[in-house]
Amino acid sequence: MRLTMALLLAGFLSINTLAQPGKTNRFAVQGDHFVLDGKPFVVISGEMHYPRIPRAYWRQRFRMAKAMGLNTITTYVFWNVHEPKPGVYDFSGNNDVAEFVREAQQEGLYVILRPGPYVCAEWEFGGYPSWLLKDHETRVRTSDPKFMAPTARWIARLGKELAPLQVGNGGPIILTQVENEYGSFGSDHAYMEQIHKLLVDAGFTQSQLYTADGPEQVPNGSLPELPVGINFGGEEDGAAERAFAKLKEVRPNGPFINSEYWAGWFDHWGADHANTHADKQADNLQWMLAHGYSVSFYMFHGGTSFGWMNGSNGDQKGSYEPDVTSYDYDAALDEGGRPTPKYFVFRDLIAKSTGITASPVPEVAPAIRTPEARFVESASLWENLPTPIRSDHPLSMEDVDQAYGYILYRTTLQSADQGELVLDELHSYAQVYLDGKLLGTLDRRLKQDRLTLPATADKARLDILVENTGRINFGKAIGGERAGITKQVTLGGKELTGWEIYPLPMNNTASLKFSKQPCEGACFYRASFELSTLGDTFLDTSQLTKGQLWLNGHALGRICTIGPQKTLYAPAPWMVTGNNEVIVFDLQGKMGAAVRGLDKPVLGAPPTKESPVAR
Structure with a gap:
């Protein structure tokens, strides 16, 4: 049965009385729709991520969401920022995800939580901490015990932070996602059940658990006991209708939620800036709201992948497309949190569809110009090198307990030589120096891994400075995403050995x-x-x-x-x-x-x- 507009309206009216700290509620599936304390509830959410927004601006962004007509906020949880080293946790400052959730509730918003442990998100290594790859035999995103043991420890620790903030415990978390778009990666339902159980064991029992996939991947990534969300974009006429028709082939009874509505897109270095179509996105949104379906904008506000946190697209055939720092996403709120024309298109449409006038749009201070x-x-980098690690063969960043930044490989050529220098496998950008002189650059993005070394003097010094440009965050290739020189270096077909390796994480510029x-x-x-x-x-x-x-x-x-x-x-x-x-x-x-x-x-x-x- 399709929800009527009256039921849709009821779902919106409940937001003002129920998204209050300390009041316990029950959120569940009833028939083909969601209910909050037994009353039909249509989720209209927008995604934004706490590490991509300065903490001082979280509350302002929530108010902008409320003013667009949203009743919920969606966020991933990023394992790599919270456990930078095994067993060392950080929930402080911009990583205080529990405070992010609490502030959403204080502003009258519910929360959809996406704890992964894999998140995609155009985020470095899909949110996995790089130390998972120190053991070269570990197979991430599988039932491999070497992966599942740290995953279990992490989810249990996260539960201490966020399980008390579920709706059944008086918090705002109404939905909690199990894994993330797993059907685009594999079809191991036993693995999915393991992740499901870990979340239950960590206390995520007072919100509605669910899975999310593309419409075609639902059979691979879903679990029979959990409802399904589907992820798709609104760039084509009739996209929403086709997506839900596909879902109904395998889940005819709902509930029906577009768990990621791609109302924008992201950018790669060396490519064009995304500029998507608000009119088509609005048409597909209107169709979903008219049918009483729930929706979560991806992204409502993209923000910024500060520091080293951008991810990359790629595949096992060698494609590599690193993402830029900006996660503007052509979203309703731009990178700096200011409303775009798209914001007002969506705001008007939501108000007309629900009959609810949203709160006034808060004023946002204009950006300023600063002096040159x-x-x-x-x-000089060369005068600020740390003590080297010595190894016969190149070591990756993970091998030397480094996550991000740069790494320098240095060796002495034992005899006058020349020929083809090959870096196998380079992840992801290198500058090659001979006796301090730059010879050339190699870029994984351009599928470059070799250059010709000119005739050298005896005992010439070879330096290879490598940048981790961002580990791949999507697809099967993530399992091989060690950074640096991940295999060997050869010259004229012969392996070069005897390396001095300088980790350069660049996490303390004050020194x-x-x-x-x-x-x-x-x-x-x-x-x-x-x-x-x-x-x-x-x-x-x-x-x-x-x-x-x-x-x-x-x-x-x-x-x-x-x-x-x-x-x-x-x-x-x-x-x-x-x-x-x-x-x-x-x-x-x-x-x-x-x-x-x-x-x-x-x-x-x-x-x-x-x-x-x-x-």
Whole structure:
């Protein structure tokens, strides 16, 4: 039976009285729809992720969601930010996911929780911590005991944070997802049952558990005892109707929820900026609401994959497409949290479909321009190397307990030689030096893994500086996503041995000693600018080449001259009145380059072809 508009309205009216701290409720499936305390409830949610939004802005983003007409917020939980080392947990600051959930409830919103442990999300390694790959035999996302043991430990620990915040315990969490789009990866239902049981054992019994997949993958990824959500985009006419028709072939009785409604898309380095179609997305949304179906916008607000946290697309055939730092996603709220024209299209449609007038749209302070900051101080990478690790063969980042950043491989060529230098397998970008001189670059994105080494002098020093550009987060290839040089290096067909390996996680720029001595190439460069009034800004990186940028110690993200992204989002809470310090590590930098804050982002030109509609 299809929900009537009266029932839809009832679901919306309940939000003002039931999303209150401390009041226990029951959320469940009844027939073809959800019920909250026995009354029909249509979920209209929007996804946003706590690590992608400065903590100081969480509450403001919730209020923007409420003003668009949403009654729920959806979020993943990112294992890698919470357990950076085995058994070492971090739920502080921007990683305080429980506080994120509590603040959503305080603003009158329910929560859909997606604890994974795999999350995809265009996030580094799909949210898995890289240390899972230190044992080369571990098979992630399978029933392999070497994977399941740390997974069980993690989910049990997460339960202590979030199980008390389920709706049946007086919290806002109404739905909890089991795994994530597993049907696009495999069809091992025994593995899915294991993840299901771990969540139950961790206390996730007071919200409605469910699985989510693309419509065609539901048979592979679903469990018979749990309801199913389907994920799809709205870029084509009739997309929603076709998707639910496909679902009904295997789940004719519902409930019916579009658990990821792709109302936008993400960007790769070297490609075009996504610019999707709000009119078609609105048409598909209207069809779902008219049928009383639940929906969660992916994304309502994308935010920023700060620091090293961008993921990559790729496959086992060698394709590699790293994502940019911005997760603007062409979403209803832009990267800085400001409403786009799409926001108001969706807001009007939701109000007309439900008969409920949303709260007024809060004012958002405009972004500001900042003075130019010119890089006049530097610290050479080569003069700031740590103590090396010695190994006959190259070791990956995971082998040396490193997650992100760069890693340097150094060896001495024992005799005058020349020939083809091959890096097997390079993950993901390298600069090759001979006796300190840059010979060339190799980029996994371009399927490059070799270059010709010229004739060398005896005892020449070979340096290979490797960047982890972002581990693949989707598909079968994730199991082989160790970073660095993951196999061997050969010259003229012979393996090179005797390596000094320098881990360069770059997680403490405060320890660098800067001077005004000239520096060129792989160096850290420092600049500063003064502010009398604070505001968000977008740092123009167009004079820089490739690397990472920090503002007052906060890792804002990656720079890359190929675009499409040419600015980095700098939130006001991370700046100060007075002096603000900017540090950039630029692989091919020069003294005298500058950055300045713009009041609008530069994310690239619109694409010349249709945006994809399938993940």
